[in-house]
Amino acid sequence: MSTWHMDDGLAVRYADGELNPTLAASVEAHLLACDRCRSLLAPRVPRSRLDRVWAEVADAVDTPTPGPFEQLLRAIGVHDHTARLLGATHSLRLPWIAASTVALLFAALASGETTRWGLLSYLTLAPILPVAGVAVAFGRDGDPAHEIGLAAPYSMFRLMLMRAAAVLTSSSALALVMGLGLLGDDWTVAAWLLPSLALTSLTLVLSSRFDPRHCGAAVAATWLVVVVATNLREPSLAMFGGAGQAGYLAITFVSGVLLIARRREFS
């Protein structure tokens, strides 16, 4: 460290740009290494200017960086506020999606080993995933922004539908890709699609009266019981046949109508 330092006069002349070039160069090189001389310059910049720039820095620093999912949504043209609302959903976060992927992967691998039991387990599991995802996507316990949402001038019904649609889309895409990739392109790999729509819409209708988590658990449990009951003797895909699919379509339709009729109860 040198013993050379600026005095106040030199600091003023440097700040005002009045130093000759060589001396200014000396000052600048010295400033990089000398805290004391740097502090001499502090009064030479208006306080208000520094405060204004700091306010901008603080703004930029305090703005949370959106997660990868939210950035993806924004990139494909979703409005910022919608992306934020969807991004807050647990079941659209990476851990949830990763867990769903693993569950489906095991089921799909199982169906590669044994023929019909395996396929059955895949078809049973695939509709439960969106039900679970939707059940934790809103409501008092599932939604981290629930209280804010209640106070916000935003339709809870719309928010719920939007999240349910996003969850359904992401988990269906996952199951479809997994099914086509690992199980071949037989029609049965998509046989879970209508059941998952039916179960999800049923969960939504029940949520107008009860806690969404309980509704999801009840619907999933019922689904499991029915599947087990129809397969006690030997594996059968009866539940995924033509009659069954028509039934799921009917459930979906009725649930949709009920949902619209009861939409006020969500607010």
Added chain:
Amino acid sequence: MSEHESWTDARLLEAVAGGDRRALEVLYARHAPWLVIRLTRRCADPALVDEAVQDTFVAVWRTARTWKGKGEVAAWIWGIGIRRLLDQLRRRPAVPLPAYEQVMVSAEEQVLLGIEYGELGQAMGRLSPELRAVVQATVLDGLTTREAGRLLGIPAGTVKTRMMRAKALLREELV
């Protein structure tokens, strides 16, 4: 007032890397004034300088963990600051550059202090402003040929030829 005020720059920067916002505020209070003044000597438009200073401290917040812990924190901040100013200038190429008239010679403080009234100082004084500006941007500000060209508004090739000419002239003067 908090204990942060008494910390060294290096310690503050470590705290910033750990997400300590108060540490960033203290760093800003220490380093923003000289950065504003030094950048103002490179670019006379205060709006651009403010933007560059703002970008610099946001970058300090985001990249504090990349600091190696060696050398002066001020030098690290300057390296970010001058490049953020270049980014600003590139974004608004219509802004005419003020003359880059101050001469800078060497990064070594002691050398610089010795040359002011010495032979090198006089030799530098005899260079044309264009040649001096190139010496300043590349030697003292630590910019690459291309970055210096952007700051001065001339092609990189011109920076190289002017630097060669400046070196030749200084050699003639000093030998």
